[in-house]
Amino acid sequence: MALFRKYLLAGLLVWLPLAITVWVLLWVLGLMDGIFGGVVGAAASVLPQAMGDALRELKNVRGLGVLTLVLLLLGTGVFAANIVGQWWLKQWDRVLHQVPIVKSIYSSVKQVSDTLFSSKGNAFREAVLVEYPRAGSWTIAFVTGTPAPEVAPLLGDGREHVSIYVPTTPNPTSGFFLMVPKHQLRPLAMSVDAALKHIISMGVVAPSTPAAAAAPSDPNPIG
Incomplete structure (x- = not known):
């Protein structure tokens, strides 16, 4: 029985990651196809019957929704990278910032996305x-910036503080925002990607980069 359990677990460890990966990809594919099918159905309902019937046939093409999304994102990126596109995006932002309720949600999401995904940002x-x-x-945390000018003078002792994000395990999208003295942080040699893998795996997947210099016993913390 011990040998049977050993081989069973070994096989599970081989197939489980692949099965979950395939399941997630199929779920995303189905979601994109569903959204694409809804848009196609709405468009076909307002077109002449012949054109509408031809358009409805596209709903049966598997994966066309994902392809359409990729092309849409690429086209939007090209449009936003030139002067004309930037001007139109500014006008679009201006309009959305004037709509009640919408402006609160839109501005918050835009600030977070710009911080996380912009090449000029310092987050993560x-x-x-x-x-x-x-x-x-x-625990492992990620430096996200510095405290706001209004907050920094109220943090006491006059030492430099930094803003950090402490993710939870195994879901790193939830966590805690902290402002701590910089000298209390100890830098790690591992990359952000390696640190995220280490957190998500609950410490099972160890980073390949030696981190001896960043152990808690390090007598020379940053600051």
């Missing part, structure tokens, strides 16, 4: 160690 550019949630207990 560095992984560090921080004592959390209590002294002697360490």
Whole structure:
């Protein structure tokens, strides 16, 4: 029975990641095809019957929704990269910032997305160690910037503070936002991607880069 269990677990470890990956991809594919099918159905309903019937046939093409989305994103990127596109996007932003309720949601999401995905941003550019949630207990966090000018003077002791994000495990999209003294952080040699893998796996997947210099016993923390 021990040998049977060993081989069964070994086979499970081989097939489980592949099965989950395929399941996620099929789910995304189905979602995109569903959205594409809805748009095609709405468009076909207002077109002449012959054109509408031809358009409805596109709903049966598997994967066309994902392809359409990719082409749409590429086209939008090309449009936004030139002067004319930037001018139109500014007008679009101006309109959305004037609509009640919509402006609150849109501006918040836009600020977060610009911070996370912009090449000029500093979010999630560095992984560090921080004592959390209590002294002697360490966790991996990501430096996201510096405290707001209104907040920084109220943090006490006059030392430089930084803003960090402490993700939860195994879902790193939820976590805690903290402002801590910079000297309390200890830099890690691992990349942000390696740190995320380490967190998501609950420490099972160790980064390949030696991190001896960043151990909690390091006598030379940054700051």
